[in-house]
Amino acid sequence: MDLLDWALLLGRVAVVFAGLLVTVMLLIWMERKVIADMQTRMGPMRAGPRGVLITLADGIKLFFKEGIVPAEADRPVYLIAPVIAMLPAFLAFAVIPFGTSVTLFGREVPFQLADPSIGILWVLAMASLGVYGIVLAGWSSGSNYPLLGAVRSSAQIISYEIGMSLALVAVLMYSGSLRLSEIVEAQARVWNVIPQFPAFVVYLIAGLAETNRPPFDLPEAESELVAGFHTEYSGIRFALFYLGEYVNTVTVASVAVTLFLGGWRGPAPDVLPWVWPLLWFLAKVLAVVYGYVWVRATLPRIRFDRLMAFGWKVLIPFGLVWVLLTGAIVVLPDVYGRGPVVAGAAVVFGALVLASVAAPLLRPRPAAEVGR
């Protein structure tokens, strides 16, 4: 590696960092606008055209606000917690391939910061590190509401992390690689979302829970816990939590796009070949995030016991079954040949559909309905 390589590396890191921050800025604006639209409101209008600079204005405001450290707080942990909450989100994004590559100064610059051979595991590891920030913040505040929020949050995140890792295992089994660039390569013919649709659904739900987004925003349920784990935070430290949460949303959406929606793949004209993959990637991430915002506008927050029950009684058993089914789907054609397996799968699937249609018909009607 010579000087140019180092310069390109640093440039790449800087550009991705800046790009991520700008994306988050626009994303928060988009979320507020979309939600406002769904609730027939205007949303932010003042800062910049159509209020597009509202996030910047909010951020600048937070710089000028006093950062209070409560007297009861455990000072060092209290100060470091927002940093721990924010950094893993950036680190997870470092392994996402968001385009092909471009030739600059005679060097090929890939649109992916790092491509370690353990890509999926890295994403998972960073996702679980994020919980430390939340738990430490809640604990070190020395206050009731943050503590309750943090404990809730840890229970929620670890529960849904299992579902998420099961979904990722299924994708790994199907693609045969942990390296994210190879997983995108493997989706050249058909996107993983089609053969791995159940894993996709599990991942999206677990992703909502991992990022504490509605309807799984119980750690900061304002009607019960004031603001949850960041009740005692103000000023720039609060801004870091906020930033981390949205970077996390972008990362979760990017992972969904990379693993299930073909990554940067998409039809492209022959001009500027490096731009189109980038645009496709952005468009897909936007679509996933739009879905998350839509869910937020549609669904009410679910009760905590139901949240845990759903995670442990539905998501995890379903994920386990799907992992084994994927194993069978991958291995069986080698043993019995493709034709019989497809036929067998079709018969089983047909029987399941028939059973789910027939089940309500066979059930006796409730008495009240019969009498009407």
Added chain:
Amino acid sequence: METYYQSYGVVLAVLIAGVALVAVAFGAAALLAPRRPLPAKLATYECGMDPVGEGWSQTQIRYYIFGFLFVIFDVESVFLFPWARVFEGLGMTAVVEMAIFIGILALGLVYAWRKGVLRWV
């Protein structure tokens, strides 16, 4: 293709960039933000009342049980990842063996379920 250490070097660069961002943010806030601590400001948040006792209230044991369950299934996924990487070459035997392993763990989950551990009371 990047070498093994190179890709982690980049990750390290991201970490440094993140820490730099935090440092700049904290530095700017230290310069710009006012600092006028008052006893009332530094008091623990409570809905309009003076807080009583210390903030670290007791939390229920049920969180602890879920922590246990999580460890079991997290270790399971640690076993699942290497298996998922290589099972295709090993064929049906590997799938059946993993099915038995998952079955045993699933039995544990069913047991916990029947015992009412998963019920949030």
